[in-house]
Amino acid sequence: MSKTPIIGSSPEVEAKVASFMSERLLHDSLSDCITLIGSMRLSGVHHRKKARGMLISGPSGVGKSTIAERLLELSPRREEVDRTIVPVLYVELSGQPTAKVIGSNLLEALGDPHSESGSAEDRLFRAAELMRACGVELIILDEFHHIANLDPRKREIALDTIKNLMNKTFIPILLLGANSSKAIVRANPELSRRCTPKIQLEPFSTEDAEHLHDFRRLLKAFHELLPTTGPSALIDASNTGPLYQACHGLIGQLSQLLEMALKATLYGKSQTLSQEALRWAFERTVYPGCKRHRNPFDAKFDGKPLVGSGEPFHDMHA
Incomplete structure (x- = not known):
């Protein structure tokens, strides 16, 4: 994939992206909530x-x-x-x-x-x-x-x-x-x-072993939904940290990042979603205009959480 993929308006590509985004991935905490809600609903119907x-x-x-x-x-x-x-x-x-x-x-x-x-x-x-x-x-x-x-x-x-x-x-x-x-x-x-x-509900945390395990399972689930072939950057263990940094453990933010990365991949006619696609997508969805040392997918990333003033997750630590 080129470093500046051209995002066009292909109905075929957009349909694949829309299909990917329409999937509802439920990690354990969300599944537990839905089970409890179902019980409450049934109780209301019968009593x-x-x-x-x-x-x-x-x-x-x-x-x-x-x-x-x-x-x-x-x-x-x-x-x-x-x-x-x-x-x-x-x-x-x-x-x-x-x-x-x-x-x-x-x-x-x-x-x-x-x-x-x-x-x-x-x-x-x-x-x-x-x-x-x-x-x-x-x-x-x-x-x-x-x-x-x-x-x-x-x-x-x-x-x-x-x-x-x-x-x-x-x-x-x-x-x-x-x-x-x-x-x-x-x-x-x-x-x-x-x-x-x-x-x-709390964001995922890489400091908690169970949360880290669930986050990796979520990344694998997203990988399996991708309309591409071959191993993607989502199942590369070296990308777990950068992916967490890029979304701060928030599944909604992760979904937006992957949507743009998938568009870059498909319009760039690549066979798999790469770290380069994630780097490019991060600059356009999560942190527009960020410097290279503040992009988790860039080799120059300094490794610090994106919680500084004006950064994507500042409000969560204000």
Whole structure:
């Protein structure tokens, strides 16, 4: 592969990249979460007396979206003669999720064309009725940490709205959000008691033997999905450290890096994804404009974590 591959617009290449990116790789922690969510969902279906909740928090790129996407894949919407069945309702909370906005977000996710009309109470009532009609068995509220953007009074009302939704529907709720989500839930004792367990997802760590083993397994799994032939840089043990440095143990960041590296490989008509492809992709996706000594795949890399001011993972160590 040349050092400056030309990224074009080949439908064949883009289809291969899209197929690669569509795969949902679940390491042990994510699989465990999905098992727990499945148990909570079944409990809600068979014992609808008091809805349970679960909180999964962690930094961006740690796998929360992968969990949501997998749940939706396992239980897709389906059309029946007289209604749409929505086993898993995915809702992304807006940046200022007041009680009224939460109602709108729910109605919009359910396909209500009048999601912006009515009081907060009316919107919640309509959402609850639609959920029953659509056979919803699990509600996913993503970007839950946005509730922290509200002033204390509105925040309390928003949390009460989520609690009231559980009371009205008896449907389990999965809350997904950044690290700050745990403190938000704990500020409302009743909601906190309902949301058990509270799971904190962490990036992989090369300092922990089990995490390192899981990270290598993940790299091997990605390698096996590549639409190329021959051994890739992903299964070269000497690249484990650089790959970890390049994504800081975050599966989301790793996926973005591999997407661009695969494009460079295929457009460059190479037979395998190389370290050079990773070096090139890192400069364009993870750390644009970085110097050679700050690129983990460059021979001049100084080996220091990319957590300095202005570097990709500074916020994780701020």
